[in-house]
Every structure is written in C-alpha cells, then in structure tokens.
Amino acid sequence: MRSSSSLKQEFLKKWIMGLQRCTSSNKNMSILERKKAIKLSADLAMAAARNGRTSWSRAVIANASRESDKRLLAEKILQGQESEILLKKVSTMSVTRNRRIRSKKILKRSRRASSRSVTQKVLASSIAKRLVQKRTHILKSLVPGGEFMDEISLIEETLDYIAYLRAQVDVMRCIATAPQLMKLN
Secondary structure (H helix, E strand, O other): OHHHHHHHHHHHHHHHHHHHHHHOOOOOOOHHHHHHHHHHHHHHHHHHHHHOOOOOOOOOHHHHOOHHHHHHHHHHHHOOOOHHHHHHHHHHHHHHHHHEEEEEEHHHHHHHHHOOHHHHHHHHHHHHHHHHHHHHHHHHHOOOOOOHHHHHHHHHHHHHHHHHHHHHHHHHHHHHHHHHHHOOO
C-alpha cells in the first residue's frame, strides 16, 4: 500500500478537482445540494485515488453512477482516469452479484429444511456462529460492496477502506483548521 502522505495528496488533488467541477457546473446550489456534492466528491475522490483496484472503491463508484445526476459528477471526477473502463467494471459487477444472492438464498432454504438434534455442544457452537455471522453482516453493511464478499476478502477490503477513510479525515481536518492557522499568523 502507498505511504500515508502520498495517499492524502492523491485524495486531496482528486477531491479539489471534483469540487471545482461540481461547483462550476451548478453555481446556484442550495446548502443541502452543496453538502451532498461535497460528500459525493470526497467519496469519489477516495475511490478514484484507489483506481478501482478494490471492491469497495468500485462499489462507491457504482453507487454514485446509478443516479443520473450523480453519474455526471462521477464522470467529471473520474475524467482522465479512464472513467469508461471503471464504469464498465462496475456495471459487470452487478451481474455476478445477483447470481451470488440467489445461490445464498437457495442455501438458506436448504438449511432450514434439514432438522438436527440439538446438544449442548452444538447449541454453543451455533450461538457462536450466529454471533460471528451477525457481526460479519454488520461489517458487510459498513464497507461499500461488502455484502458481496467472502469473509477473507471482507477483512482485506475493510483494512484498506479504513486506511483511506483515515486519510480522508486527516485531509479534511487539515482543511478545516487551515483558516484558524491563518488567523494566528
């Protein structure tokens, strides 16, 4: 993985570019529209800094490209970064996701149909298994695209996603404290 400073620089460069493209296209934004544009451009800049090499970055791009107004902004931010290739990767992902969901549903139905005798040992292991499944489900809901990953991929993607979120927060903190530092000088 890249160093933290190069990660932050890449994110900041793409985020500023996204904000410029967003504000240049629509000068008369409401506060709510500005808030959404800032968040969307930050998320897309974070995903673009990863170049679509991870599932979470492709999921962020896919979520942004589903709605027409967000898709235009996504194309503007990803412009010059082979946006068509990234968007094609994202569109092919949805086909395989639907197949996985169907097979999971079939497995769940077959598990329900079979009945087993419950012993103390089996009960304890099933409780532990349910607890792990519940926490895994929560983690899958937090990571973009996580609901379609196996457990090992989920952990790897989560670690990468956390690193990028931390870089995003650090950059935003620096930007937020910059006006205060200017007043002190």
